Amino acid sequence: MSKRGHLVDTWSPTARFYKIGFGQTLRKWLGYVDQYIVFPLEVRRKAKRCTPDTLFVFTDQALGPWVPLLADRPHIIHCHDLMALRSALGELKENPTSWTGRQYQDLIRRGFAKGNHFISVSQKTKEDLHRYLPAEPASSDVVYNGFHQPFSPYEASGARSLLGKRVDLDLSSGYILHVGGNPWYKNRPGVIEIYDAWRLNRSHNLPLLMIGEAPSEELLMKYNQSVNKTDIHWLIGIEDEFVRLAYSGASVFLFPSFGEGFGWPIAEAMASGCPVITTGEPPMTEVSGNAGFLIKRRPADPLHAAEWAREAAAVLDKIITLSPSDRMAVVEAGIRNSKRFDTQMALDQIEAIYLRILQNSQTELKR
Numbered sequence: 578m579s580k581r582g583h584l585v586d587t588w589s590p591t592a593r594f595y596k597i598g599f600g601q602t603l604r605k606w607l608g609y610v611d612q613y614i615v616f617p618l619e620v621r622r623k624a625k626r627c628t629p630d631t632l633f634v635f636t637d638q639a640l641g642p643w644v645p646l647l648a649d650r651p652h653i654i655h656c657h658d659l660m661a662l663r664s665a666l667g668e669l670k671e672n673p674t675s676w677t678g679r680q681y682q683d684l685i686r687r688g689f690a691k692g693n694h695f696i697s698v699s700q701k702t703k704e705d706l707h708r709y710l711p712a713e714p715a716s717s718d719v720v721y722n723g724f725h726q727p728f729s730p731y732e733a734s735g736a737r738s739l740l741g742k743r744v745d746l747d748l749s750s751g752y753i754l755h756v757g758g759n760p761w762y763k764n765r766p767g768v769i770e771i772y773d774a775w776r777l778n779r780s781h782n783l784p785l786l787m788i789g790e791a792p793s794e795e796l797l798m799k800y801n802q803s804v805n806k807t808d809i810h811w812l813i814g815i816e817d818e819f820v821r822l823a824y825s826g827a828s829v830f831l832f833p834s835f836g837e838g839f840g841w842p843i844a845e846a847m848a849s850g851c852p853v854i855t856t857g858e859p860p861m862t863e864v865s866g867n868a869g870f871l872i873k874r875r876p877a878d879p880l881h882a883a884e885w886a887r888e889a890a891a892v893l894d895k896i897i898t899l900s901p902s903d904r905m906a907v908v909e910a911g912i913r914n915s916k917r918f919d920t921q922m923a924l925d926q927i928e929a930i931y932l933r934i935l936q937n938s939q940t941e942l943k944r
Contacts, residue, residue, distance in 0.1 A: 581928060588623065590616040613642065620646045632935050638695075638706070641688030651938040653694040653931065658838025659705045660762050662686055670877060671835060672761045694934050696720050696927065698839040699860035718930055721864075722839050723920030726817060728824070730850030730912065736826030743819050744812055746784065751828035753785045753893070754851070756820065756842045759793045762835040766799040767875045769809065770882065771831060775890035776805045783828055783897070784808045788815055824849030829896045832861070833875060833889065840864040844918045847911030852896050852904065854889070866917070868910040870896060 579585045593615060594607040624633075624647060633652040635644060639661075644654065664672040665682035674682070686709055693715040697703035703719050734749070741748040753772060757763040765787065772785045785805075791813050792800060800806050815823070824830065830846035832855040843864045846853050855861040857871030865871070872889040876882055899907065 578924075578928065578931075581924070583928075588620060617643065617646055624650065630935055630939065632931050634931070635689075635692070638689045639685055641685035641690075641692075644688045645691045648691040648693070651934055652692065653696060653934055654689055654692045656689075656695055656697040656702050656706050656838075658698075658836070659702060659709070660760075660836055660838070662709065663705065663836075669762075669836070694930075696930060698722055699837075699863050701859035701863060702838050716930075716934065718926075720923055720926045720930070721918055722841065722844075723918055723923035724844070724848065725920070726821070726845075728821060728845050728848035728915070730848075730908070731822060731825035733826050733850075736822040740819055740822045740826055743815070744810070746810060748784070748786075748826060750783060751897075752783050752826070754788070754823055754827035754830050754846075755785070755832065756788045756823070756830070756845075757832070757834075758790045759796065762837070764833050764835050764875055765789075765792075765796050767833045767882075767886070768831050769796075769799045769803055770875075770886040771833060771889045771893060772809070773803050773805055774883075774886035775893045776808075777890075779894060781897070782808060784810060786810050786812055786823060786827075788812045788820060788823055821845075821849060824851045827851045829854060829893060831893065832856075833872060834861060835874065837861060837864075843869065844915050848915035848918075850908045850912060852899075852907045853911065854892055854896065864918075866914040868907070868914040 590612045592608070592611055594610045595604055597607065620643065631651065633647045633650055635652065635654040638654055638656045638659070644652070660669065660672075662682045662685065663669050665674040665679045690710055695703075695706060695714055695717045697706055697717070697719050698721065700719050703717060707713070707717065737748040737751070755765065755768045757765060759765065768785070768787070776782060785808060787809065792811055800809060803809060812823075824846045827846070830842070830851045830853045832840070832842055832853065834840065834856055836858070837860055840855070840861050843853055843855055843861060847865070847868060853865055853869045854872060855865055855869050856874050858874055862871065870892050872892055873885055875885050896907070
């Protein structure tokens, strides 16, 4: 927005009392003083000096506790994923929430419920948001994310060669790829379950590359239980250029997420020319469009989870064994689908919404 000629100022709590604390517990409570006592005073003081044509942008709905401070001024709240709130309300059984976590999410919800204008990153996020609002908001738009890096296809054998040299692996025959962090909803253990099920009755043995954070304790347990663990490789701290190469060189991208706000890796893989398997629920279906291969959401029951992994493994095998012409059709469909996530287009939409809110607020003031 600065590059588009708008004056932008960023407000956030400053660590003052937090710095003078000794011990993690005391620092945590002094940090709350910075956030919930000092910062609101600063916001009120600064807001008095702002002109009527100022738009206050809350960059995440998790900033809900501060929305009431500016609810009577032109404002907008960007909504990403509502997984934490849904977990706190008991909607996501895979992620039970502590009592304090439930109280904090309630504080966030009561705060952003005072808002009037929202932008969600997916239709799924918008639908969830509206369930938690007391009434229909003045405006609520969906703007899909735009790529923050240049993703485009790179010749597969060349990508495998360059990535293989970087990580000291022979990737010339291809590999199965997952990119993601350790939040529970990414379902990284499920990636290993699908891989193990696929390896069980197949003669080919492509390796599995897991790009992202170092594995959690739960994930390491799943890895150590795998009979194929010598072919599962953790690529931690890989540079962005090699992540892009990893997408282009992969035989298939596996993303069995429980839920997302948007689902970046799906779009990134498709833009890079890689076939995608993901969960057949929104917003993953929104991002994959008609170009992805869909599987069921992993059930919690271990017996049903084993059947889920076998069914997903059959989809995985279907993609790996595609004929060259069929694979090319899948790749081209993915690239076309990824064109929807253009950065400049997203910024155009966001800017237009910002200006609309300001214009409407000015009209209200003149009445």
